[in-house]
Amino acid sequence: MNITLAQAEKIVSAAKEKAKSLDTKMNIAVVDAGANLVAFARMDGAWLGSLDISIKKAKTARYFDMNTGAVGELSQPGGSLYNIEHSNNGLITFPGGVPIKNGSEEIIGAIGVSGSSVENDQAVAEAGAAAL
Amino acid sequence: MNITLAQAEKIVSAAKEKAKSLDTKMNIAVVDAGANLVAFARMDGAWLGSLDISIKKAKTARYFDMNTGAVGELSQPGGSLYNIEHSNNGLITFPGGVPIKNGSEEIIGAIGVSGSSVENDQAVAEAGAAAL
Amino acid sequence: MNITLAQAEKIVSAAKEKAKSLDTKMNIAVVDAGANLVAFARMDGAWLGSLDISIKKAKTARYFDMNTGAVGELSQPGGSLYNIEHSNNGLITFPGGVPIKNGSEEIIGAIGVSGSSVENDQAVAEAGAAAL
Amino acid sequence: MNITLAQAEKIVSAAKEKAKSLDTKMNIAVVDAGANLVAFARMDGAWLGSLDISIKKAKTARYFDMNTGAVGELSQPGGSLYNIEHSNNGLITFPGGVPIKNGSEEIIGAIGVSGSSVENDQAVAEAGAAAL
Numbered sequence: 001m002n003i004t005l006a007q008a009e010k011i012v013s014a015a016k017e018k019a020k021s022l023d024t025k026m027n028i029a030v031v032d033a034g035a036n037l038v039a040f041a042r043m044d045g046a047w048l049g050s051l052d053i054s055i056k057k058a059k060t061a062r063y064f065d066m067n068t069g070a071v072g073e074l075s076q077p078g079g080s081l082y083n084i085e086h087s088n089n090g091l092i093t094f095p096g097g098v099p100i101k102n103g104s105e106e107i108i109g110a111i112g113v114s115g116s117s118v119e120n121d122q123a124v125a126e127a128g129a130a131a132l
Numbered sequence: 133m134n135i136t137l138a139q140a141e142k143i144v145s146a147a148k149e150k151a152k153s154l155d156t157k158m159n160i161a162v163v164d165a166g167a168n169l170v171a172f173a174r175m176d177g178a179w180l181g182s183l184d185i186s187i188k189k190a191k192t193a194r195y196f197d198m199n200t201g202a203v204g205e206l207s208q209p210g211g212s213l214y215n216i217e218h219s220n221n222g223l224i225t226f227p228g229g230v231p232i233k234n235g236s237e238e239i240i241g242a243i244g245v246s247g248s249s250v251e252n253d254q255a256v257a258e259a260g261a262a263a264l
Numbered sequence: 265m266n267i268t269l270a271q272a273e274k275i276v277s278a279a280k281e282k283a284k285s286l287d288t289k290m291n292i293a294v295v296d297a298g299a300n301l302v303a304f305a306r307m308d309g310a311w312l313g314s315l316d317i318s319i320k321k322a323k324t325a326r327y328f329d330m331n332t333g334a335v336g337e338l339s340q341p342g343g344s345l346y347n348i349e350h351s352n353n354g355l356i357t358f359p360g361g362v363p364i365k366n367g368s369e370e371i372i373g374a375i376g377v378s379g380s381s382v383e384n385d386q387a388v389a390e391a392g393a394a395a396l
Numbered sequence: 397m398n399i400t401l402a403q404a405e406k407i408v409s410a411a412k413e414k415a416k417s418l419d420t421k422m423n424i425a426v427v428d429a430g431a432n433l434v435a436f437a438r439m440d441g442a443w444l445g446s447l448d449i450s451i452k453k454a455k456t457a458r459y460f461d462m463n464t465g466a467v468g469e470l471s472q473p474g475g476s477l478y479n480i481e482h483s484n485n486g487l488i489t490f491p492g493g494v495p496i497k498n499g500s501e502e503i504i505g506a507i508g509v510s511g512s513s514v515e516n517d518q519a520v521a522e523a524g525a526a527a528l
Contacts, residue, residue, distance in 0.1 A: 005175055032298075041171050042169065042170050088445055179329060207346070269440055302438050
């Protein structure tokens with residue numbers, strides 16, 4: 001099972017709405033089951049540096065089928081996955097990346113959001129993922 | 133002057149319509165005046181390898197404010213820009229990348245399209261750029 | 265549809281047999297539908313430089329769902345895809361990369377072979393792809 | 397002395413068996429004495445992000461002729477090899493990478509395993525290395 005463009009666009013649209021409701025400006029990326037980009041939107045005035053971060057968050061969430069923040073808890077100094085961020089051409093392991101599941105609970109892609117606090121990034125990513 | 137997300141989405145939408153009318157499956161990327169990605173869509177079943185190419189076409193068109201095909205005419209063996217593709221982390225210099233202008237003829241971004249013949253890629257890119 | 269490891273190993277095994285019958289030493293790579301590596305084997309004494317080439321051939325064949333040599337015919341100076349090799353972190357566009365199809369003619373991955381003449385590379389890749 | 401493909405395949409096979417016995421899905425990479433890939437297998441459903449990690453673990457283990465976890469103990473903040481992960485296009489220094497020795501205790505390659513907890517990764521890597 002793989003995400004369709006129509007599904008990805010619905011997710012981006014929901015994420016944008018949530019970002020607006022939080023008065024934030026986000027970069028929003030959706031990747032498919034193969035961790036390849038399907039849809040992307042950068043809201044006007046969003047941080048330029050968050051463009052790459054949003055894509056890396058989406059990829060990271062699909063690479064390990066978990067929220068990016070969960071990876072980050074394990075990659076701290078002394079943690080079991082310390083410095084895992086050096087793999088895969090650079091991971092981002094703080095919150096804002098969330099796997100996307102279909103109705104059968106299969107992972108079909110992931111969303112990555114960056115542009116505000118990690119709490120806001122995560123909230124927007126979850127709103128996007130919940131749109132399916 | 134810089135492209136807005138609303139303008140970029142209008143362009144992507146027009147490009148998708150043109151792609152469908154040509155019975156093709158395209159990767160469509162829009163960058164802003166700073167050559168940074170603003171919006172992206174990969175149509176279901178489009179070539180995976182065209183993802184990166186569409187983004188590189190959009191960047192190339194904005195890097196030099198001309199159609200990518202025009203750069204490619206100069207980058208051939210013996211040409212004045214021979215192998216310019218080695219710069220900027222990789223250019224794509226065959227057709228499918230087109231600058232985007234506003235009503236005042238100012239360049240505010242660029243579109244890159246990849247997924248079919250270069251003639252179809254270019255036609256879809258032009259249809260997108262003309263949507264403003 | 266995506267290739268399984270069991271299918272990929274069967275393909276590598278068939279490719280090795282063909283390579284031996286040609287008295288060659290090959291690098292053999294198989295990627296899945298997402299262009300990610302599934303199985304790899306480097307035969308004893310095979311060129312080291314062919315390791316990366318075999319993987320890039322497999323990825324290239326899946327990126328565009330065609331034999332790598334077909335891409336190379338279009339990427340020559342003056343061709344419609346001139347210097348496409350600069351995309352996707354480096355393509356290899358001479359023969360030796362072949363899409364892998366299942367019984368329903370769906371592309372589920374690709375094989376890339378490198379280590380001898382391009383004719384031998386292609387013959388081994390085809391023997392591998394035919395093993396399913 | 398260098399590992400042969402036959403030896404590497406025996407190691408991958410043993411690692412797969414151990415992975416199945418632990419009910420895990422692993423990426424398994426074997427490099428030779430030159431730290432170049434010899435054999436690789438990604439089990440069905442294994443994390444995509446572990447593909448690169450398994451190869452980097454194998455390389456790291458051969459680069460320094462020790463278990464990757466031993467490097468990681470030295471690369472922590474304040475440690476003597478702090479952030480060594482930035483070298484060699486990215487090291488992975490948590491457990492799962494193990495040198496491979498022949499009967500004469502000479503190091504002839506290394507195995508890297510990724511896809512589960514670091515304890516499981518290490519157990520599978522050791523099972524692979526012990527197969528010779």
